[in-house]
Amino acid sequence: MNASASRVIDIADLSLTFETNDGPVHALSNVSLGVEKGDFISLIGPSGCGKTTLLRVIADLEHPTGGSISIHGMTPEEARLKRDYGYVFQAPALYPWRTIGKNIGLPLEIMGYSKDERTERVRKGLDLVNLTGFENKFPWQLSGGMQQRASIARALSFDPELLLMDEPFGALDEIVRDKLNEQLLRLWEKTQKTVVFVTHSIPEAVFLSTKIVVMSPRPGKIHDIIECNFPRDRTLDIRETSEFLDVANRVRQGLREGHSYVD
């Protein structure tokens, strides 16, 4: 294996076909992608392009039917068993019978951390996502944005190298979303994690990423990979700059080319 030290994810010729009653569905076809340590990769594309499926393959929640994938030189299953990644879902998926603090501590309980260690890490996690003081609240007492922040703290509580995020802000309104995007960027800067982020919002992808992977549907494949290296301490203001708009245009162009309107 040619995995260099900084290579976090190595995907080559990956394909995944779901067998359904209506015949096979090619969710992913010949996908190749390398993710370096510290990258912030956005997967963008219309629905049905396989972006979520690709993320789920990385997380070992789906199994590829062809090609190869390695995470830190391991199979996705080994990586999952080693608790190499934290996963943030579309919905916060907080357990309603647990307080916010207990929700953030859930992975720690499962992984067998001591009580003191758990308390300390939950405190840090709450602080990281600005939820200090909400430890003993139940999820329904928090707004949607706060719930999603809690779920990010939960994913980071055991300090995984890799953060996988599946449209985490998709259900939130634009104002909250902007705010969380900025906070996520600060968090990424602070923790130096590698992030793979699924989205269907062009500004979100351009604002957050170091690399934007434009995908196209039927069969799901990578259409283009766009480098996007704004300084790490960027703020929302860069969205007004011409460089930002250039990249956004390239992404939009890519999405347009990749999408066939025949159907």
Add this chain to the structure above:
Amino acid sequence: MLKALWSGKTLPVLAVSAIIIALWYIGAVALNGDMQRDAFANANNTKYTFTDLVIGTWSQERPKLPAPDQILAELHKTVIDTAPTSKRSLIFHGYVTLSATLFGFLIGSTLGMVLAVLVVHVRSLDKSLMPWVVASQTIPIIALAPMIIVIMNQFDITGLVPKSIIAAYLSFFPVTVGMVKGLRSPDPLQLDLMRTYSASRIQTFFKLRIPASVPFLFASLKVGVAASLVGTVVAELTKSEDGGFGARLLAGSYYGQTIQIWAALFAAAACAWALVSIVGLLDRAVTKAMGAR
């Protein structure tokens, strides 16, 4: 003012109760009227008024349908005026029925939960056990109860236990069905989350499936505890020597003591209501501690 009362809880409840009681008194006149006319005829009383007839139908000794106040008087007599140790006391019979009910409910709900866990976790049992669980409830308990009591008698198991077994037989079913649904209630997202942590089956069970099943469990426990009481009463119809509401019903129908039957029915209903309420209070306390709003 009236509108505010009507949109509240008290007035509608009172209104419905009043209507039922009124219909009841009318029904008593209709059902007991013939017997009352016969009684007047036997006494050569031909000059009775309508009021005499109505009052007569509400105060017979063995009416087809006793009036509510007659049942209340009987309840007062057998609950308050009679010593609880007496075999004529409904407190005594209530104690007999409730002890068998609670013991049976304990067995039934435990069995129900164990079965649910097995059905959810052992795939082959879902297919092989569930049909039997369902089939068990298609047999009328009234037919099964005497057989269970006779068979257990063969093994010298008498007293409380056979009745509790029948109570358990009725109460395990709702608990199994509800608990299976509850244990399967976590959505794919919640399960995927556990998978991303590489949680073991046991961890997923205790940290996700069990807490998720709690609301379902309490709903079925409420049904189960009432079913348990029904089972005990049915068992007491067969095995009446120890007393209990069932025995009281049986004796009442034997001697045509309709007032006694109705009083026992009301007492049993009150017990069922109390049991369901206790489970309901427990439900509220537990779900509140688990973050229900």
